[in-house]
Amino acid sequence: MIKEIDERIAEIDKEIEEIMASDLVDEAKVYVLKRERHDLIHMCKNLNSHDKVYLARHKKRPKITEYVDAIFDDFFEQKGDALGKEDASIYGGIATYHGIPVTVIGHRKGNDLAENLKCNFGMPGPEGYRKALRLMKQAEKFGRPIITFIDTPGAYPGLEAENNGQGSAIAVNLAKMSALKVPVIAVVTGEGSSGGALAIGVANSVLMLENAVYSILSPEGYASILWKDSSRSEEAAEMMKLTAQDLKEFGVIDDIIPEPIGGAHLNHKVVFKATDRAIKKELDKYIKMNPDEVAKHRYKKFRTIDNKYLHVI
The missing domain is CATH 4.10.860 (DNA Excision Repair, Uvrb; Chain A)
Structure with missing residues (x-):
């Protein structure tokens, strides 16, 4: 529909x-x-999970570059993984946010075919995750909060990426993010799939836009594995409980950022303002915590997610 x-x-x-x-x-x-x-x-107004997957992937949905321009000041992009590689599908740098120095990291998608080819349709290789890790370590060293924007169909599954250590790059990020001693706020703005999303998503607070989705894999992949039929993706989307509303109920995310009726692509300015308010609200909770408390809070959060729903698994 x-x-x-x-x-x-x-x-x-x-x-x-x-x-x-x-x-x-x-x-x-x-x-x-x-x-x-x-x-x-x-x-x-009454969208099902499949509808939300469509909106989460909409080509005119706001991209990280637009969020950065609208929400942050003095952004300075940083490139490279410190090992001689650059991956345009991870966009990051330093900026100021309401007068506070912060580090911003996120998946980058393009607005047209040329841009998408350049940033690999938002699917990072290990170089991208190592770049994100470098920025996280730098942020921790200088005491800067980290704000991440998640919008990816997943980590790039190509042979070259696997040979270059895709799995280990993601695993290292998960371990390091769990122990970071600066506040981390993650915002799922579009689709967040698999470890490719989680590799920049281990945060003190995880926010989702109203029509974003967050899951272990795409509905098409789920349907292909379960029924050997990717055309049953609509049925899979309903079973996967991947919407912001489902995940808020399960305790996987902390808050839902409202979108205009019909989707974020219809009014970017409204979405930017709502996202700014939500980030500020969450960041204010942690900005005065001491570093050890920040790390303990994040670790405990992820260790206790879904405890009251274990009977579902």
């Missing part, structure tokens, strides 16, 4: 843009189109 509605909304937006650019503006036509657009958007 959501795909058809979204495509029609895009058509309406294009029609309105063309009418407004013409010499003679048909106000009546614009009014009718805007009413149709309004009605379509309000049909998106």
Whole structure:
């Protein structure tokens, strides 16, 4: 349902843009189109898990570069894994956030084919995770809080990545993040799949956008393993409990960031403001903790996730 509605909304937006650019503006036509657009958007209130997967992957959903420009000041990008490699699918650097020096790290997707090829569609190799680790260590050394943005279909599964130590790079990140003595806030902005997402997601607080998804693998992968049929991904999405609402109930995430009805791609500014408020609220909880307390809090959080739901497993 959501795909058809979204495509029609895009058509309406294009029609309105063309009418407004013409010499003679048909106000009546614009009014009718805007009413149709309004009605379509309000049909998106009760979305199922499959609908949310579609929105989480939407090509016009805000990217990390846009979050950085909107939320942070004085951002300075840092590249390289200190071993001679660079991976554009991990974007990171130092910035100021409400006057506080912070380190920002996240998965990077592109806005077009050329950008996506450059950043491998948001699928990092081991070089990307080592770059993230380097930035985390630097942040800890200088006492800077870390804010991560998760949006990936998973770590790159290619042969070269495996030969270069993909598994160990992710494992090292998980171990190091568990013990970091600076506050870490993670925000799942789109799709968060597998260890490729978790490798920058071991945080004191984990936030999710309302229509984001977070899971051990994609619904297509789940369906392929369980039924040998990837076309059953819609059924798989419902079973996987991968939505923000499900994960909040299970205690996997700490809070849900609201989106405009119809998805984050329809109004970036609203999403940036809501994300900024949510990050600030969580960061304020930890900024005055001593370093050892911060690390203990994070470790305990991940050791006790889902305790009251163990009967489900």
